[in-house]
Amino acid sequence: MQRKRVIIVGGGYAGVQALKVLADSGLCDVVLIDQHPYHYLQTETYELIANECSMTRVTIDLVALCLSYGEHVTYIKDTVRGIDFESKCISGENTCHLYDYALLCAGSRTAYNGSITGLREYSHGVKTLPSALAFKQQFEQRLYRRMESEGGWCSEPFNVVIGGGGLSGVEIAAEMAHYIRIFHEDNTLTCDNIHIFLVIPHERVLEGMEEYLITKATKRLLKLGVKIINHSRITSVEEHALTVNGTNKICFDFMIFTGGIVASTFTGRLEVEKNKKSQLIVDKFLRIPLYDCIFAAGDIAELRDLTGKLLPPTAQLAEQSGMCAANNILALLQGRAMKVSNIQMQGTMIALGGNYASVSLLGWIKISGGIGHVIRTIIMRSYRYRLHIQCAKGVNKTAKSRSRCGF
Numbered sequence: 388m389q390r391k392r393v394i395i396v397g398g399g400y401a402g403v404q405a406l407k408v409l410a411d412s413g414l415c416d417v418v419l420i421d422q423h424p425y426h427y428l429q430t431e432t433y434e435l436i437a438n439e440c441s442m443t444r445v446t447i448d449l450v451a452l453c454l455s456y457g458e459h460v461t462y463i464k465d466t467v468r469g470i471d472f473e474s475k476c477i478s479g480e481n482t483c484h485l486y487d488y489a490l491l492c493a494g495s496r497t498a499y500n501g502s503i504t505g506l507r508e509y510s511h512g513v514k515t516l517p518s519a520l521a522f523k524q525q526f527e528q529r530l531y532r533r534m535e536s537e538g539g540w541c542s543e544p545f546n547v548v549i550g551g552g553g554l555s556g557v558e559i560a561a562e563m564a565h566y567i568r569i570f571h572e573d574n575t576l577t578c579d580n581i582h583i584f585l586v587i588p589h590e591r592v593l594e595g596m597e598e599y600l601i602t603k604a605t606k607r608l609l610k611l612g613v614k615i616i617n618h619s620r621i622t623s624v625e626e627h628a629l630t631v632n633g634t635n636k637i638c639f640d641f642m643i644f645t646g647g648i649v650a651s652t653f654t655g656r657l658e659v660e661k662n663k664k665s666q667l668i669v670d671k672f673l674r675i676p677l678y679d680c681i682f683a684a685g686d687i688a689e690l691r692d693l694t695g696k697l698l699p700p701t702a703q704l705a706e707q708s709g710m711c712a713a714n715n716i717l718a719l720l721q722g723r724a725m726k727v728s729n730i731q732m733q734g735t736m737i738a739l740g741g742n743y744a745s746v747s748l749l750g751w752i753k754i755s756g757g758i759g760h761v762i763r764t765i766i767m768r769s770y771r772y773r774l775h776i777q778c779a780k781g782v783n784k785t786a787k788s789r790s791r792c793g794f
């Protein structure tokens with residue numbers, strides 16, 4: 388019997404876990420399509436921005452990863468534009484990729500609200516690796532130029548505004564505040580006039596998260612000197628100033644926007660049910676209703692727990708849903724019954740600048756500070772380490788085949 392072809396679109400947290408489940412089963416041919424040849428570890432972005440690690444520490448090579456799983460797994464670099472459900476074809480830039488089953492894991496992007504004029508034009512994002520790198524370079528250059536022009540004293544304030552008080556906004560604000568403090572302490576250019584503003588629409592940061600995390604994060608941000616401007620909705624942005632609530636102006640030298648997400652662009656072209664964030668509505672097996680062979684996992688889908696409660700877009704839920712959808716594809720391949728998705732938050736870890744993190748795990752472990760940072764680091768590093776070990780098998784295979792070919 389001919390082997391079935393399963394296509395995974397997107398090699399992020401969901402796609403990479405699904406890849407492992409499908410590849411390890413040996414039951415099908417697996418094709419991973421991603422517009423980039425790397426898996427970007429978004430959860431470690433703050434370290435990149437804070438100069439604590441290089442680009443290679445926040446990426447996993449998808450080519451090596453696919454090679455490591457053997458001949459039945461292929462990586463294709465392409466940007467998916469749409470899906471023809473009738474002919475079971477995923478269309479890329481120039482080609483059509485035929486599938487028997489498809490798993491959509493193309494994630495999300497920053498929600499630049501179109502009604503906020505100037506937002507996309509004058510603010511930076513960190514959701515993709517190119518945007519995080521551009522942000523880092525431009526921030527440092529602008530800061531340096533400013534200090535040079537002022538003879539190293541930075542007498543005029545240098546304002547950094549971060550829009551959005553969710554997990555990524557808080558992590559970036561804390562990390563930048565910490566980084567600037569170190570920069571000030573270590574650098575020969577004496578500039579202690581840099582201010583970080585966190586502009587949030589709600590009363591407090593991390594709206595909807597547990598009290599422990601909100602309290603710890605707020606305390607830490609204030610200690611690092613971050614100014615939290617609450618009850619403030621950004622209504623327009625100009626080159627060096629933004630307006631909140633339609634009236635109050637905040638001047639900035641640099642702005643980052645992290646206020647929410649919408650699903651990957653290509654869901655806009657799919658004629659299936661979606662929510663306001665363009666996320667795909669999935670059934671209890673993570674399948675797209677009406678289409679038996681298409682599943683979705685991670686940020687691209689509207690994920691719910693067993694009670695029907697909406698779940699936040701996080702890496703851990705992307706991983707769990709990727710595995711669940713892949714197992715359900717295997718169940719269909721083997722003629723077994725599919726399992727209802729039982730994904731759930733197992734905890735939250737927030738990096739809060741330097742060697743400080745707040746961790747709440749399994750409902751009862753609550754730790755902040757250096758130990759929290761150690762726990763977070765171990766969990767994050769073990770994720771990366773496992774993937775690096777797997778990739779190394781792919782790299783070895785390439786080296787062997789090259790030496791056989793006389794390279």
Ligand SMILES: Cc1cc2nc3c(=O)[nH]c(=O)nc-3n(C[C@H](O)[C@H](O)[C@H](O)COP(=O)(O)OP(=O)(O)OC[C@H]3O[C@@H](n4cnc5c(N)ncnc54)[C@H](O)[C@@H]3O)c2cc1C
Binds near residue numbers: 421427702
């Ligand atoms: C700064 C920051 C910090 C964060 N911190 C945390 C944290 O501490 N803990 C946590 O749990 N979560 C955190 N998150 C959220 C977490 O990163 C996301 O929820 C997670 O990445 C979602 O995984 P995913 O697999 O759905 O999508 P992604 O990881 O975004 O992967 C999607 C993949 O699809 C590819 N793709 C997209 N569109 C196309 C297309 N059209 N064609 C081909 N390929 C495509 C992309 O290149 C990408 O490789 C953070 C996010 C950010 C930005």
